[in-house]
Amino acid sequence: MDYQKLFNVIPKEPRRWTQSDVESWLEFIGLQDLSNVFQRNAIDGACLEVLNDEDLNELGISSNVKKKKILQWIQNGFIEYKQFVRNNVGQSEWSIASKQIVNKENLDYTPIQRLNDFKPRRDSFQDNHKVELVESMKVVEAPQILKQPKQNLEATKIPSYPNQIKQMESIHIIELVCIGDNQKICVTEKGLSIGRNPDNTLVLSEDYVSRNHCMIEFDQKTKNFYLKDTGSTSGTFLLLMQPSLMRLGLILHMGSMQYKIEQMNCNNQQCDVVLRVIEGQQKNQKFSFQLVKNQNCLKFGRQLDQFRMDTHLSGIHAQFSYTNDGLILEDMGSRNGVWVRLSEQGQCSERVKLTQDRQFRLGYEKIYLSNSAISIKLVIVGDGSVGKTCILIRYTQDKFPTDYVPTIFENYCAQVLYENKMVNLNLWDTAGQEEYKQLRSISYPQSDVFLITFSVDEPSSFQNAIKKWYPELQADQPNAPKIFIGNKIDMRPTENVNENNFVTYNIAQKVVSDLGCKYIECSALNGTNLKQIFQEAIKQAMKKKFPQQIPQTTGPAKNQSGAQRKSNQNENADASGKCQIQ
Secondary structure (H helix, E strand, O other): OOHHHHHHHOOOOHHHOOHHHHHHHHHHOOOHHHHHHHHHOOOOHHHHOOOOHHHHHHOOOOOHHHHHHHHHHHHHHHHHHHHHHHHHHOOOHHHHHHOOOOOHHHOOOOOOOOOOOOOOOOOOOOOOOOOOOOHHHOOOOOOOOOOOOOOOOOOOOOOOHHHHOOOOOOOOOEEEEEEOOOEEEEEOOOOEEEEOOOOOOEEOOOOOOOOOOEEEEEEOOOOEEEEEEEOOOOOEEEEOOOOEEOOOOOEEEEOOEEEEEEEEEEOOOEEEEEEEEEEOOOOOOEEEEEEEOOOEEEEEOOOOHHHOOOOOOOOOOEEEEEEOOEEEEEEOOOOOOEEEEOOOOOOEOOOEEOOOOOEEEEOOOEEEEEEEOEEEEEEEEEOOOOOHHHHHHHHHHOOOOOOOOOOOEEEEEEEEEEOOEEEEEEEEEEOOOHHHHHHHHOOOOOOOEEEEEEEOOOHHHHHHHHHHHHHHHHHHOOOOOEEEEEEOHHHOOOOOOOOOOOOOHHHHHHHHHHOOOEEEEOEOOOOEOHHHHHHHHHHHHHHHHOOOOOOOOOOOHHHOOHHHHOOOOOOOOEOOOOEEEO
16 A cells, blocks of 8 residues: 555544545545545544444445455554554644643553544534543542632731632542453543443443443532433443332343333232343243232242243342332342343433442443542641642642742642542642631631641741641641641751751651651652652541541452342341242
């Protein structure tokens, strides 16, 4: 293939071709008679790269010769041509775009990029500017700063408190962990759409994933994230983690088959239930059983003759019971879990709240675990000019401010990863001047941790940290952890330190330890120990917020012990429910 001639006509990668470029390519390979077909179906470079034989048939291209030529280019030619372009263009569009991607050395999450093997879209005209990373999907360990405008008031002017306080906007984030490859995705309030269509924010290539499979949206009123199936073919499923109330029309995936609750006639004494298989070897087969309220239950699994051939079922997979609340289904420690399908094929579902550790599955294999981000409020206090703002800016932006402007009241918000948990770190910067004491105290309530800061080259600031700032915080927030920070260690000599001019580590450590607090030294100028400070702050805040927390596994349902999903309810119920074939 003469790539040089093609390069003279279209000097860019195939995935960035416009529809006009695709027409030029068709003319180059001698298939200009197909231009109208490709234009009518809005085929640009991104779509062209993933066409297959089935897609060409749908386009109405029946000639085997033409299909073979197109597929040869797609499968081999485009790969070679892309490399040819990169070798001959230097600072082209692709190299410039690549600079926009966050440095991988700073990533704790795998960045979500658009895949190259999605199916074509023909329902609307699209340009090729959607190959860049979606902003809502960027999650890096280095926190992203969301900063309020600096309020530059004269230090001698008493602020008008209602006008000086700008409340920090709460940032809501949920983390999705793909079980299997442990890929982590951050979802912000903008939400997330999932599917094979390249218009989605998360594009997947699996054949069982629909073009527009499902979406996650944020509700500003309830401040919660919700999952919704958008009419997928293979379905979106939720893992049943605790006994749940069943209702008519629900679809249950147990073993290798999907069952729909087709009838459910309940009264004060009993409940008659009919399940119909809608997917699996026994499709359209119906099973019925009757339960007496608070007396018997049906243990569903391979122990029943009707399901003995389903090797994906456990012996006792799940249990149906009829209680005062209604028809209850619980997982009995099965290997593959009990899954509830959100909607029938091709139908949009109602939205379902994504709670902590909730697992959902796309189609047959893709399983995600939702983790809500933990919010921590950190307030930094200390004398003026000890470097409080510099510490926050160096940590969040990795730069050192050269101009000193006294802080009145500022907020920052950072997203950090701590022990595989997403944390929203709300950083509150305060004024050290005495005239702002009333304003400063407004920031103290509901704080999770405090940083009491002083400068090691100003012994008076250390005295104030011990005699002023610590007592002030103890009086207002006695239960909140407090960490002492000695800043500006770059100003202190390494040898022959004059204790009248500098605070030494040993002296500060002894005094602070007597108060039962942690002491860490740092330099905002060069960044020494800053990460250690905030890691320690998060650690202490987490202990305060979750004193009894036990680490939880994030493995898929099949790797969890049955006890993790099995309830203790109805242990003494009579397992005399009978399942009959209709």
